[in-house]
Amino acid sequence: MTEAIIDPVILSTARLTLRPFDTSRHLTAQYVAWLNDPDVVRYSEQRHKVHTIESCRAFVEGFDQGPSRLWAIERRDDDTHIGNIHADIDTINSLADVAILIGNRYAWGHGFGLEAWDAVLGWLLNEYKVRKVVAGCMESNTAMLRIMQKSAMTPDGERKAHYLLDGQPEDIVFCAKFRTG
Ligand SMILES: CC(C)(COP(=O)(O)OP(=O)(O)OC[C@H]1O[C@@H](n2cnc3c(N)ncnc32)[C@H](O)[C@@H]1OP(=O)(O)O)[C@@H](O)C(=O)NCCC(=O)NCCS
Secondary structure, eight states: OOSOOOSOOOEEOSSEEEEEOOHHHHOOHHHHHHHTOTTTTTTSGGGGSOOOHHHHHHHHHTTSSSSOEEEEEEETTTOOEEEEEEEEEETTTTEEEEEEEEOOGGGTTSSHHHHHHHHHHHIIIIISOOSEEEEEEETTOHHHHHHHHHTTOEEEEEEEEEEEETTEEEEEEEEEEEOOO
16 A cells, blocks of 8 residues: 555546645635534534634644545536545555545435545545545434445444434444455
8 A cells, every 4th residue: 555645636537526625725614614504414423513614724734644635526517516525544554434525415315425435435445555445424324324335335333322313322333345456
């Protein structure tokens, strides 16, 4: 696996371009508003926080050093920034933990989440050659569960009644995909 990454990685899919997150272009009030939208963060621990440009900048700057990556997801037809996807990369264990947020709710349900997800998993496993990709979500997050299933991830354990969602205990479900080649 590559130890140090210098080149920016731009991933193109049929309808999306995934660009390295650029603060001058992507760190916007709209992005902050996504994180403060209760519907968008319903299944995320981010729902307990108030987000600001400064807090988002701190998150983004965390990717400046080290191998982990944050991409902005843009539609190719109109260049709209619809969300972000990131991979926390653990080079020692050749492992990547991926998470996605399609913040623009009007973009939900059109297959953009799966399209971005497949592109990042493909790059991590086939180009960067990480050994294992993992992800997790609350059991009630049906759309995220479908994305993990449809990207051919397999069950990788769960944490029973781990979080409280609307006051009710909620399992966290983990999935994984291993490099085969
Ligand atoms: C979860 C999320 C990434 C899904 O993205 P998306 O672009 O709407 O998903 P897609 O359109 O690619 O759909 C993927 C699958 O989920 C299904 N799906 C989408 N929205 C759904 C919903 N609200 N309820 C149930 N299933 C849903 C789709 O039908 C599709 O399955 P199918 O092909 O079997 O029909 C997006 O809703 C999101 O970012 N939500 C907020 C942040 C979040 O929860 N991130 C994940 C936490 S780890």
